[in-house]
Structures are given as structure tokens and as C-alpha cells.
Amino acid sequence: MIHYKAIGKIMGALLMLLAFLMLPGLAFSFYFGSQDEMALIGSAFISFVVGASLYFSFSKQDQNIRKREGYLIVSLSWLFMSLFGMLPYILSGSIQNIPDAIFETVSGLTTTGASILNDIEAMPAGILFWRSMTQWIGGLGIIVLTVAILPLLGIGGIELFVAESPGPTSDKLHPRIRETAKRLWFVYLGLTILVSILFHLGGMNIFDAINHGLTTMATGGFSTKNASMAYYDSAFIQYVAIVFMFLAGTNFTIIYFGLIGKFKRVWKSDEFKTYLFVTVFLAAAFAAPIYYYSGQEFEKSFRDGLFQIVSLITTTGYVTADYTSYHQGLTLLFFMMLFLGGSAGSTAGGIKFVRHLTFVKNTWLEFKRIVHPRAVVPLKINGDRVTGKIITHIMNFLLIYLMIFVIGSIVMTLMGYDILTSFGAVATSLGNVGPGIGQVGPLDNFAFFSPSAKIFLSFLMLLGRLELFTILILFTPFFWRAN
Template sequence: MNYGIIKKVLGSLLIVEAFLMIPSYLIALAEKGPDRIPFLLTIILTALIGWILTRAKSTHDSISPKEGLAIVAVGWVAASILGALPLYFSGSTATYVDAFFEIVSGFTTTGATIMTDIESLPKGILFWRSFTHWIGGMGILVFTLALLPALGIGGFQIFKAETLGPVAGKIAPRLKDTAKILYITYITITLAEVVLLVFGRMSIYEAFIHTFGTVGTGGFSSRSGSIGAFDSSYIHMVIAFFMVASGVNFSLYYSFFRGKPSEFIKDEEFKLYIGIIVVSTLAITVDLWFVSYHNILYSLRDSFFQVASIITTTGYGTANFDLWPSFSKGILLILMFVGASAGSTGGGMKVIRILVMFKLIKREVGKLYHPRAVMPVKINDKVMQNETIAKINSFLALYLLIFIFSTLLVSLEQVDLVTAGSAVAATLGNVGPGLEMVGPVMNYNFFSIPTKLWLSFLMLLGRLELFTIIALIAPKKWRIDV
């Protein structure tokens, strides 16, 4: 393990984080809030630690898979540890663990909160907690990719560990170009939503906060009532549209900008993703229409918004869906597991894995009738390798095992099983709100410190696709040196 390279890259990461705190500090300074000094001290401390780490000497100039995993996992934890300091020192949270939980929730784009009175928070803190969604949405480590050439380090192992979904691929031949393409797309979508929200008479400040939460699929809001606090169907639909857009594989946008819009139609994952949204929306709309709302348009509006919010793992709300009929809640609970597309900013299992799982089931049923037939699993007319299928099966099995174990663990808090299960599903899937005691109008503040730390660990696990963390903490007998 080349610890010198790990330290240098982590140092670059922390220096970038320090610079990214400056806008929040300037807002705190302009508002003369209690978060001014905490932000200033944290920026100085983070930059200093980063500078010290970048002075480390490395034995070679390449990053191995193990080093890539270490950089990704330790990088997220280090960014969260330091990023939580302004919340704690400004008095926004009662304990440091609460601040850590909140910022881990931000960087992992989960949106689970321990805050009870959002509107009372200093504006700098509100901006920072939402900005962490935007940073974490595409992976904070991508920010450092442009810095790696200056360090004399190649970075594809970091990108492979950081890439969301079962297949890590390059959009462009060089990793630096890939990072640029991703962020040009990311910033374009961000600015487009800000403009449309301001056009809907939302303030620029709140437009940025909710855009960060939408494009990063995080869900932190400046209002306790989330998006429901804005009595505007226009704002609801703009945010719903961008939530759906942010749950799409970003490589499809690259194809679109290169004059290949047909890639959307050809992509099987995209078609299934949109199909799930449409079917789920219609099913909940009918359920609400007959049972609760008795108004087809309101039913359609709220059901579409919540389906978009949950499947993209954003977690915004326009209604208290915990009061909806059991059928509707059941669909939303399933969507918490499904998640968004691979290569998007969303979390969850990812639609591509669900697609492969169904194709595997179809193949096994077919083999019962034709035992000797060769039936390869194809995605977009390309045969999937057995190694990739094995990884997907392992991921789904591990996801289920972690969910079951964690649900039992959280239930030791003497909460009902729905609360425990949905809290685990919402944190592991990076969704945010769950059901019952962690529902859309509730929060996670009542949990004990050990449970908050475990749920924070689940957020990191889910965000880093399970195996990035598991590979580092697994017993030595599980590791095979190549």
C-alpha cells in the first residue's frame, strides 16, 4: 500500500473542500450569523491539514485498486468529519455526532436529517448542508481528478471505485476529459433549474438550495415543510422534472449533446426507469383518487412528485405520504430499494441491476423448457459477462443481508418494525425519509448516538456501492492479493 499517494490525494481533496466552504462563509459573513467564525476556522483547519498531507512522499506514481478503494472510502469520511465542524461549533446541532450524521447525509446525498426547526438555522449552515448534496452528487473525489496530473498520479482506479453502478466506463479516452464532460453537464442542468425556479418566484438563495438538493438527489430544504411549503404547482413540477432528469445515466446526456438523442430510446435501463415511474405514478394516482384525495389532478400531481422523489432517492416531499393508503406506501417502499439509474446521481440498488435480475429469472424459466439452450443475458444488445452478472448477484445478496441485519439492529431502539426497516432502507438507499417515526414530516433526532453512527455508516455503504467499504474492512482471509 502506497500511503504517500493516498495522503497526497486526500490532501488535495481537503484543500478543495476548504475552497468549497468559502461561499457558505461569505453568506454567513453577509448575514452576520453565528456561523461566521466556525466556517472561517474550519476552512483554515481543513486547508492546513490538506496542505500537510500533500507534502507526503510516494514510492511510485500509480494508484493500485487497493489504494483507489482507500482513497474513496477515507476521503468521504474525512470530508464529513471536517465538514461537520461548522454545524457543531455554530450550535446548530446539540452534539458532534448529530453534526456528523447531518453532513454524512449531505455528502452521500441521502437527505435524512436530525434538524427539528430548519428555518431557525443560520443561512450559511443551510447553504452548506445543501451544497454538500451538489458536491457529493457526482462524487467529491471527481473534483480532485483535474489536480492529479499536477501530482504526477494517474487516477482511473479512483474513478472506478467512485463510479456509480455495476459497470465503470470512460465517456472520454482520458479521465480528466471525462470529469470535465460530467461537470459541464452537471453545471448546465443546475443552472437550468435555478433559472426556472427563480422564474417561478422562488428567491435566488432558495433556488440554489433546492437545486443542489434536486440535481444531487439529496433532498435537504430550507423549509421544514420541504417543497410542500411552496404553494406552487409550477415549482413542484419543475423540481419533479429535474429529479427525474437527475436519475438518468449521465452518459446518455453526453450522447445527446453529441447529436445522438436516439441513445435514450435504445437504452433498456432508461426505458425501464421511465416505465417504472409511469406505472407507479398511475397506480398511486388511482389509489389516492378513490381513497384519499377524490380529485384526479391533485392525485396525479402529488403521486408523480413522490414517485420521482423516491425512485431518484431525492427525498423531497409535497405531501405527508405516510398518511397515504397502504398500497401507495408499499409502492414507495419498493421504489426505495429500486433506486435510480446507474451513472446517475441517485442511490438505491439501481434500475440496471433490477433489469439484469429479471432477465436472469427469465433465462432460468426458459432453461426449464430448453435445458440445452444457450441463453445469454443481453443489455442493449450486448452480452453481459458472467463476471459482471456474478458481481450484480453478489451486490443484491449483500444489500439484502445488510438490510435485514441493520433492521434488527435498529429495532433494538424499541421502535416499531416499519420505522426500523424504512429507516434502514432510506439510509442504505440514500433516500432520506422513511415511514412512521422517520416519515416525511419527522426526523432521525430521536435515535441514540450508536444508532445514528450506524445509520451514517449505512449511508456511506450505500453511496459507495457497498463493496468499496466492505473490501477495506473485510477479514484478511477474504482478500486475495494478485
Template sequence: MGLNLRIIVHIMGLLLLCNGGFMLVAALVSGIYMDGATLDLAMAAIVTLLVGVMAMFYTRGHRKEVKRKEGYIIVTFGWLVMSLSGVLPYLFSGAVPSVTDAFFETISGYTTTGASILNDIESLPKGILFWRSLTHWIGGMGIIVLAIAILPLLGIGGMQLFAAEAPGPGGDKLHPRITDTAKRLWFIYVGYTVAETILLKLAGMSFFDAMNHALATLSTGGFSTKNGSVAYWNNQPIIQYIIIVFMFLAGTNFVISYFAFTKKIQRVIKDEEFKVYSFFIIGFTLVAFFIVLLQADVQISEYHPQVWGKTESAFRHALFQVLAIVTTTGFVTADFTNWTPFLTVFFFGLMFLGGSAGSTSGGIKVMRHLLIIKNGILEFKRTLHTNAIIPVRYNNKTVTEHIVYNIIAFFVLYMLLFIIGALVLAFLGLDFESAIGGAASSLGNVGPALGDLNPVVNFSELPAFGKWWCGFLMLLGRLELFTVLILFTPFFWKRT
């Protein structure tokens, strides 16, 4: 039996309806602020909705069965369809007149990368800025669905462990509890977004800025409404500390938040990934803090005496940038590439870490690093005890060899794609630092990079092919590599 193309097109139509609905919300925001882009956003929404309705209407007699092949196609093409339709608000309004630039900005949003080609963000209509932030939030919400309901069923390495911890997925078929699980995690996602919006508003942000930064934080996206990103509020530490808290939560497995809210605190405390994730944040922050304090110049907050101000500012900038890079949120309070050469390399290394599995973060993920390290240590024991069966254990459960091999393959493939990504960018004329920074940032969905793509610049000067290439890397990284790359293998398309 061949591919069930009708169900694939039907789901694409459903995604377009969702996208069109979100565009109407952006049009509403535009109308409230009377920014002149309301009609453009409404037209983009209508076009998207019409295409979605036609796709669903002509495939209404589809066979209600999604197998693995259809699953891979739906996940990959779903992100592409959302991104391609998501360019319409930019093009219709003239905010980003180039198709290449509009696609880059859109896919950077949906993949929650946060890299931008816009040079004057503050001049854009508020409706467009809100749409830009919404693309983050939609992408982050979609990743939760993937992690909970889809990737484990497709056999994507590493996510099976997360699925085992989540109160839902199991077996080869969708279980009714998966829907319940996704709803609960969406509720937490929305709740965190609302809570951060309120807190940022109380801390001194305008409601519009608070709402947009909450959307970007919880999705670990990083699009800001200010040209200087969060550095705009360097003299309002409380705003940056609020964002710090929610970046940490966004980079944590959302199931951990679910356990915390249901008073299963022991499950939170005993979770290995959460402990390692927290330890990494603390350890890396201390390293960055002492180097920033002793060697780098940071802006001293006007709210504190001179000595305490320098200490507090150094700690805040260090903690903020460590979290922004590890969780792949990508907000900026300072250009860390100008601090010291050591810290430039240090933060470049953090681009490969990533947050927790089951979070909205990009990157390799803490859990994969943890299991690779555990397996590496056990190899020494296996060398000494050649006949012993010594399995890798995670949260006191044995990890199957299949998952271990899959994670190792993922890591090797990730590094290979990083090298290829950097080589392509170098071939296009970028210098060494910019090429490796751009590849690592795009593949890890980080946002800021190095060299000519550093945190206070953007990707606007990339050649056209470079922007499409970085967009491809963003999609690869966001969808766990295998999901996209398997579509390029000849055996995937063979009839079975």
C-alpha cells in the same frame, strides 16, 4: 510491495483542500447575508485547509501509482475524511453542537441521503444552510467521478456496463479520455444546477431558496431550507413541476444527457435502462395517482377550480413522491405514509429501486433490476435447453457471466444488509415499521422513512448509536457496498 500509504494520505489532503475551499464559499454566502456565522465558517475552512496542506506537504514525495487496494481505501476513506471535516461548520457555529448529530447531518449530506436531525431548519444561519446543501452537491459530483473513472477500474459489478456506454474508460489504466468525460459530465451537472436555480427563481422562490433546492435536486439529496420541505410551496405548482423535471434528469444516467446534448438522440431512445426507468416512473405514478385521487386527501391548489384542482394535485403529489423516492432525492410534498396502507407499502418498495447507473441516485439501480429480471427469465430457457449457451444481453451487447454473478451477489448482499440494518435498529428500541423504514432509507440513500421516521418527522429521536449505524448504512449504500465491505476482509490486508 505493500500499500502506497503516501499517495493515500496525499489524496486525502487534496480532498481536504477541496472541502476547505467549499467552506470558504459558504463563508462568503454567510457574509453576504450577514447571518453571524461568517467567522465560524471561515475558521472551519482554515482548519480544514491547514490539515490538507500539511498532509500534502509531508507526502509530496509519494510514488504516483494507485493500485486496486489503494483505490478502495481512497474511495471509502475519502468519503469519511470529507464527512469528518464537514462537521466543523456545524460545531464551530453551534448550529449542531453534538458531534454525533453533526456527523449524522454531514454524512447524510455527502452520501446525498437527506435524512436530517434538525427540528427547526429555518432558524439556522443562511451560511450553514448553504453549507448543508453544498455537502449534497459535492457528494453528487463525487459520485459521477466514481461512476466514470474509479469503480469500473475496481471491478465493482454493474458499473462496467455503464463504463462501456460512457465515452471514456477502458482497460486497467486511467485513459486520458476519462478526464475529458468527467469534465463534460461535470459541465452538465453544473449547467443543470444553474438552470434549475434560474427557473425556480423565476417561478417565485427567493434566490437563496432556489439555489439550495437546485443543489439538493441535482445531487438527489433532498435537504430543504424549509421545515416543511417542498410542501412549503404546495400552492405554487409550477415550482414543484420544475423540481420534478430536474429530479427525473438527476436520476437519469448523465451520459444519456451527454448524448442528448450532442444530438445522439438514437442512443438515448435505444438505451434499455432509460426506457425501463421512464416506464417505471410512468407506471408507478399512475398507480399512485389513481389511489390518491380515489382514497387519499391531498391539498387542493388555490390556482384551479375545485374538480380540476383535486385531479391536478393528486397527479402532482403522486408524480413528485414517486420521483422523490425512486431517484432517492427525498423531497416531500406530503406525508405519503398517511395516504393509504397500500401506498405506504408501495413507497417502501420503491425505496429499493433507485435511479439509473451513472446518475447521482442511490439505491440498487434500475440497471441491476433489469439484468436480474432478464437473467431470471433466461433461466427458464436454460432449464429447457440445458446444452444451449444463452447469454444475457443489454443494449444489444452480451453481458459477461462475471458481471451477472456480481450483480446477483450485490442484490443478495444488499437485502442481507437491509435485514441486519433493520435488526440493529429494532434492537435499539425502534418499532417494526420504523426499523425497516430507517434501514431501507439509509442503505438506499432515500431520506424519508416510515413509522417514527416518516417524511414529516426526522431522525433526531434515534439513539446515538442508531445515528452512527444509519450513517454507516448510508456510506455502504452510497459506495456500492463492496467498496466499503472489502476493507473488513482479512485477505484485503495481506501482503501480495
């Protein structure tokens, strides 16, 4: 039996938290006189009242949370956050219809970075800050934040952490899940502050520096400028963005071990070494072709290529150049990067390098097993043997991911969009990247899609952000059967 009352209480706590997170934007509303303060206050008030009603209605109920409740809570929390997170857009009039507001909010919370806004710079300052905040909130996961807070309310957190991070890794910085979440968030907060300071030193005003700091560490890609990072024709700013996008795409436990000097633990990670090698290799391989086709000086060509590669691999989605303008072959290679993803345990979306690494290693070992059928050839990651259960889980994930991409592309073409645009929209939404190919290239946005297409793509964003199984399991009949 599912404990719905416990779920209701947690939904209430999340909505109250969301209400408080809406308020920091008021400082910019008053400072810039953007006249959107009432929209933020009204949205926070509605979220808090609904949240408090849910929380205190179930405050005395049994709070025993099992794995089943964990998956349901994670899925519902992202749905609730999306529905209430769109209120500032609607109440301020910045976005005037619900499908557009849902799309922009889901894109923010899932750190996808796709947008329906045609003139970002015309947005009120407070709303623009809230837009960046949605990505920062979603960056490391709403639930990872709340597992550090909910124990104070008498609610356990381990089941929620498992549901939020259903990937193949299970590293913990501390045996207590609350301490793990807190340390991850301190690293996340510290890096966000540092990159914001560096952006400001590089020439951004304080408002732009904070906003870009929030969305860089979230690997979200929302910018305060219509031209994204291309607006800042500064090598310093763009190289800073490259470094911190790469860090944000790294497993945060690896960053933590690096910060405390445990470099052997860092280099022991096969995923990190693969992530680093692939990034460096692609940057070197793309440098000459981009230099040839762009006609720019070599340093600018190298920087643009490296920026786009890191941005796509980490699913950040910032752009400094139109990568579809070089050559069709390069466009195809950039498109394939939409399926890489950063590291497990990072703020990046996508398939994740550890899954690709496991697939490649297992495929290679399968050839060896064919030649030596009686040999026991274990698959190892980070020196540890990977169980058959995990390998099966990864193979199923890759197959389902591919199936959803194909089915989603067919659905988009049936809605009337050309096949290139359908491929690009589905791949970038499912991978939580932002820019794609076709009519959703790096210089385009998603405003032209129909309301039904925007809702469908929003669903794909949520599906990709929660790594498929967390949502798909809700559509199975046995999930709802009583024990």
C-alpha cells in the same frame, strides 16, 4: 504492499479542496448577517492546514496508485470529508454534539437527505448553504470531481473512477478519464444552474432557489424549509422539480448524448427505457387511488403522487405530501420504491435499475434454459452480451444488499425501536433516500434516535453510497495481504 504515502497525499488534496468549497457560503453569511462567517472560515482554515500538511509531507513520494489503493482512497476520502465537513456545524453551534453533526454531514455527502434538525429555517444562512453544498459535492461523487483535478498534481485517476463507480456499467464519454469527469461535471453544473434559475422564476427567492437547485440535481432532498417542497404550493415549482429529479436520476452519459443530439444512443439504453416506463406506469397506477384517498382535486392528487414517486425512485427525498396517510397498501408500495434507485451513472442512490433489469432478464431466461437445457441463451443489455462475471456480481450485490437490510433492521430493533421504524430507517439510509416509514416518515426526522443509532445509520449511508463492495472489501483479510 499498499502505498500509504500516496494515499496520504491524496487525502491532503481532498481536504484542501474541501476547505475552498466551504468558502462560498461566506457570501450569504455576510449578506444576511447570520454571524456564522467565523465558523466557516475556521472550518476552512483547519481543513486546509491539515490537508496541506498531508499533501506536502508526501509530495515527493511514489504516486503509483493501483486498484487496491483506489478502493482505500475512496472509502477514506468519504470518511475524511465527513469528519471535517461537520466542523461548520460544531463551530457555529448549530449542531452541538458530534453524533448529530456526523449524521447530518454524512447524510449530506451521501445525498441521503435524512436530517436531525427540528427547525431548519432557524439555521444560519451560511451554514444552511454549506448543508446544501455537501449534497452537491457528493452528488456526482467527490472522486469523480477530483479525477479531473488530481492529474494536474501528478496523480493518476482511472483507479479512483473505477472504485467510485463499481456498478455494472463502464460507459465513458472520452477515452481519457480526466475528460470524462470534466464533461460529466459540466453537465451537472449546467443543469444545476438551469434548475436554480427556473426555481427563481417560479417564485423562490435567490437563496432558496440556489439551495434547492444544488440539492435537486444531487438527488439529495435537503431543503431550506421545514415543510420541504410542500412549502411552495406552486405547480410550476413542483413540476420543475419533478423534471430535474428525473434527469438527475438518469445516467449522466445518457443526458450528455441527448444534449449533443445522439438520440439513438439514448434510446439504445435498456436501463433508461425501463426507468422511464416504470416511472410513467407508477404515476398512472397511483393517480386514481391517491385521488380517492386524498380527497383533493385530480391535478393536485396526480402532481403529489408523481412528485413522491419520482422523489423516491430517484432517492431525492423531497416531499409535498404525507404518502403514509393515504392507505396502508399505498404506504407499502411507496416503501418498496426505496429499493429501486435511479440509473447507474446518476446522482441517485439505491440498487439502480440496471441491476433490477439484469436480475429480471436473467430470471426469465433461466426458465427458458430449464426447458431447453442445451441451448445457449445469452443475456443482453443494450444489445451487448452480459458476461457471467457481471451477472454473478449483480446477484451477489442484491443478496448482500438484502442481508444488510435484514441485519440492519434487527440491529435497530435490538436498540429499542419498533420494527416498522427499523425497516424504514435502515431502508432509507442504505438506499440514500431520506424519508421512510414508521417514525421516519415524510413529515418526521431522525432527531429522536440515540447517538449509537445515528452512527450506525451513518455507516449504512456510506455503505449504500459506495455500493457496498467498496467499503466491505476493506473488512476482508485478503485485501490487506501483501502481493
